[in-house]
Amino acid sequence: MNRIVNAIKGRLPAHFADRMEERIAGLRDFERLESLDLSALTITCDDGALRDQYIVSVLDSQNLKGVISVSPDLIGTDGFLDYAALRDIQARGHELAFHGNDHSPFTDIRPLSKLTDKVADGLTRLRDHGLSTQTVVYPCGNNNRRIRQALAPFFRAGVSTWFGVNSGKRINRYAIRRVPFGAYASQHAPSEHWYRDMIDAALSEPRWIILMLHPSSTEHTPDHTAMLQRLTQYAREQGLPVRSVSAHLDALQPASPRDNGHFQAGVS
Numbered sequence: 624m625n626r627i628v629n630a631i632k633g634r635l636p637a638h639f640a641d642r643m644e645e646r647i648a649g650l651r652d653f654e655r656l657e658s659l660d661l662s663a664l665t666i667t668c669d670d671g672a673l674r675d676q677y678i679v680s681v682l683d684s685q686n687l688k689g690v691i692s693v694s695p696d697l698i699g700t701d702g703f704l705d706y707a708a709l710r711d712i713q714a715r716g717h718e719l720a721f722h723g724n725d726h727s728p729f730t731d732i733r734p735l736s737k738l739t740d741k742v743a744d745g746l747t748r749l750r751d752h753g754l755s756t757q758t759v760v761y762p763c764g765n766n767n768r769r770i771r772q773a774l775a776p777f778f779r780a781g782v783s784t785w786f787g788v789n790s791g792k793r794i795n796r797y798a799i800r801r802v803p804f805g806a807y808a809s810q811h812a813p814s815e816h817w818y819r820d821m822i823d824a825a826l827s828e829p830r831w832i833i834l835m836l837h838p839s840s841t842e843h844t845p846d847h848t849a850m851l852q853r854l855t856q857y858a859r860e861q862g863l864p865v866r867s868v869s870a871h872l873d874a875l876q877p878a879s880p881r882d883n884g885h886f887q888a889g890v891s
């Protein structure tokens with residue numbers, strides 16, 4: 624099996640090959656999200672830019688909580704939120720996710736021990752500044768079977784850029800799918816109607832929609848921010864919870880929110 628997967632991976636673009644590997648090789652116990660019996664809408668912003676504040680404001684105005692993905696090397700640099708702003712966002716109930724130290728794709732960092740050392744260092748730096756993270760949002764979405772295994776002890780869940788709405792019994796909690804919104808969304812027919820249909824579908828069967836926003840990109844326009852406001856309002860009116868990643872994991876597993884047998888809070 625591994626020989627076949629590796630032979631295929633050598634010939635294909637990384638994301639396609641890594642997704643195929645994930646499909647063919649199957650889920651390991653630590654990757655299995657036991658049951659998705661509740662729907663939710665999650666709003667994520669990459670990459671901790673100043674313009675993420677517009678989205679935070681939209682969410683705050685409706686008393687909703689989202690996810691901001693941050694990279695320690697970028698915090699406080701030109702165009703990015705600083706530690707004080709991030710502490711304030713966290714204090715208002717939003718989730719901060721780890722997004723690599725300098726946004727380099729994890730598949731570029733070798734050997735694996737170097738990656739885990741860097742992640743441990745990045746998490747320590749965040750913690751030293753009063754920020755806590757339970758979720759990794761893979762920089763550029765890159766992840767594979769070895770990376771998921773190596774990083775699972777540090778995080779409760781991992782979010783990729785792999786396209787999709789999470790549903791059914793086969794959800795990889797370390798390769799959770801997202802749907803682009805605004806920037807990077809053009810190839811997916813992203814009309815407001817299209818997103819509303821997605822919300823409607825989540826009202827009739829369990830689906831976890833995670834929207835991926837890049838507010839700092841020029842492709843993300845004020846119209847997108849206004850559309851997001853209407854969509855989150857619509858979700859609320861229809862009764863679809865709008866939650867962060869960790870809040871939805873809590874909702875799915877209320878009895879033992881961190882008991883997936885792998886994640887250890889506070890590992891360093």
Ligand SMILES: [Zn+2]
Pocket residue numbers: 669670722726762763
């Ligand atoms: Zn990013």
